[in-house]
Amino acid sequence: MIPRAELLKDILADLKMATSFVTILPMASSKPAGDGAVARAMWALPVAGLLVGLAGALTYKIAVRFGLTPSLAALLVLATTALITGALHEDGLADTADGLGGGRTRERKLEIMRDSRIGTYGVCALILSFGLRWSALATIANPWAVMLALCAAHVAARAGLPAFMWLVPSARPDGLSAGAGAPPGRSVAIAFALGTLALALTLGPGKALVGLILLSLAGLLLARLAIRQIGGQTGDILGAFEQTGEILILLVAASFQMGR
Template sequence: MTNGQWLRQAAAAAWLDLRIALLQFTRFPVPAGEMPPPGRARRGAWAWPVAGLLAGTAGALAYWLAGILGLPPILAALLAVAAMVLATGALHEDGLADFADGIGGGRDRENRLRIMRDSRLGSYGALALVLATLWRIAALAALPPALAIPAILALAAAARWSSALLAHALPPANPDGQSAAAGRPGLPALAAGLVACLLPALLLPGALPVLPLLAALAAAAVTGLLVRRAIGGQTGDALGTAAQGCEILGYGLILSQLP
């Protein structure tokens, strides 16, 4: 195989991974193309933070435009979070709500899984969704404008890496669910995803670049402990919860380091 052929094959494989991640995690218009082979997420999870970064770019643009228009920080933050919700189709927010309903309202493993599969929104889910969204808006509004856009980009990427960490660490709770069909990411994919997280994190000044990564690790660990005890493994809702938890914790950590 020549170098040119190898490069073309590598580029085609990378585009397939990124296209799958964009189809899974965003609502951006992406060509359908060929169907991915079973278990492709095991190799392609490196692209999850890249898809998150692109969704975060939508939020960063909304925040920047709000600043150009002279809107106050609270409205800029609201527009940024709304843009990211639209870019992802509220995928992770929906996962957090279902997760909260299942963990909060379920009596046993089977009951919790049944509630998570139910598309209806319960009290625990509604409260979790409202509190998480308010936290993200308020925390983003409290950041200095010079830090807001780097924080949006860094945490949007790290949040999806947190999901990949959880998918690697725990087996699927449903052997016939979507999470099981996707496969568990391997260490090479996690390492490549870490690189994808580091690039936007380096936009933050001083020692702050490490905080999005710490938030991703902590969110994956806490969510993992909860689901392992409650349902014995991870689900798509748990992966969404880890992503939301990473953003919530990450904004809080960054704010705690400001003078």
């Protein structure tokens, strides 16, 4: 049996590693990044997502307190979350759109996804991503409801990443995703449980179920596209999955808000 102090030390190290994996926050883990440590720490991705969501919620609260409209406050939220993550997921979404949409062969698609330049598909994907998330947050408007929606979106979108990495093989032997490795089943299960719990607590059982169904369908569709076109997933594909998850959960929150 692992001593309690050692267990807490491992949990803290995993939290720091997961946070550094998806944000630019200076979180130096006490664990070395090799030997599958990053993959084992993937269970903590939803917790890292919670930090990002809370930062966005705080930004919204301050903006509204200073008299800004919900639309402007929502725009500042997106700027804040993109800054904290280094626009990592947005970059992945754009590269995925360019690669899957523009390349004719597997090799060309992977080459495009590695290119730092952005193409038409990528620009359109980013416009849609920012536009849909901005519209959803502005529609929700109420600061408390915005906080719940942001936490739900950022937690759930990252909670599905370990399962996606576990189920879909890496498309190439190098890169961010390949370097992290496939998470063990335990990490996948914990992340999924944390994401489900967060959805239920923030949005309620009904909206949580709708969100889980949409996330699962989106994940299956993206996995099929990635496997058929490039043979598996990459770090860019993971970024696209995260962005899709954020969008879907925020839209679910906004649609139920409108229905009240």
